Amino acid sequence: MTVWDRPEPPTRPAPLDRERIVAAAVALADEGGLEAVSLRKVAARLDVGPMRLYGYISTKEELFDLMVDEVYAEILPEEQPGDWREVLRVLAHRTRQACLRHEWLADLLGGRPALGPNALAVTEATLAVFDGLTDLDTVMRAVETVNAYFTGAIRREIANLRAERASGLSEREWQHASGPHVRRLLATGRFPALARFVHDGNEVDAEVSFATGLDWVLDAVAARLARPAGVTFRISG
Structure with a gap:
């Protein structure tokens, strides 16, 4: 019981x-x-x-x-968004916002399914929007894929916030303090790909990074949903 x-x-x-x-x-x-x-x-x-x-x-x-x-009561939107993509996007962002308010929630995400009434309402809202779009197995794989992305991204963001508090350094301050060590390693020429990333990559904040990654995952789910049932790809050769 x-x-x-x-x-x-x-x-x-x-x-x-x-x-x-x-x-x-x-x-x-x-x-x-x-x-x-x-x-x-x-x-x-x-x-x-x-x-x-x-x-x-x-x-x-x-x-x-x-x-x-x-806390799941904070995640469930008052009004159901339109299509499946918007539903998953809204729920992912609301989960992230809830975890930023209650950082401990990130430690409990990703385990066994939550069975409380609010958690089940979130699950129902997630699954109901796919009704009639595709088979149940595809729906489950799609939802699992999106959940895996935002759970991992949220946990990483919370871990970074905790590291900042523990060290007393912001992300930019930590990068500045670590700069001499990183520059010495890059100067050896052993890490050319990393050097290009460090020197030429654009820095974005956590919210933009989260939203961009989420859109990429949703694009992949959309492509899978658009594929006719039973279609497989073969590599010739």
């Missing part, structure tokens, strides 16, 4: 419910990451004894499930 199937205990003298518990846990995670969340710390935030929480939540993993589903 999941935490969503298990009823909450009757109201007791000090007001307490899963909504308050989850809100306190999310606040703790926003302040200090997942390592700052425990049933004991949540109970202290709510000024109740830790044992009170066990009537509502059995394990920390259940608490994480509830926290994830709480």
Whole structure:
């Protein structure tokens, strides 16, 4: 039985419910990451004894499930966008924005499917827009491909933000500090492709990079959806 199937205990003298518990846990995670969340710390935030929480939540993993589903409510758009491409684009960007507000969410993306009501609503919105376009296997591969892209891109961006805070250096400051080392390596001539990238490549910010990569992935999905069923490509020779 999941935490969503298990009823909450009757109201007791000090007001307490899963909504308050989850809100306190999310606040703790926003302040200090997942390592700052425990049933004991949540109970202290709510000024109740830790044992009170066990009537509502059995394990920390259940608490994480509830926290994830709480944030999925921020990801689901109020109005469904038009076509499948716009739906996937909007959901990817809204997931990124949610992770920038709640960095700990990036640590929980990409595992087993989230089963809370808000997460399932996001999944329904994603799958429903493909109805009648192609077969179910193709839909699943398309959605998995897009999800894999934005999950990886978001995790990388969050990792960079954490590295900045840990080092006290912005990305540009880190590049400046690392410059002499990189220039010495490039001067050896051992890394010509990297040298061209460093000297001639254009630097873009994280949001532009995310949007560009997402469009490329969506282009690839669109090309696959446009291919007639059963068509395969052969290399002659």
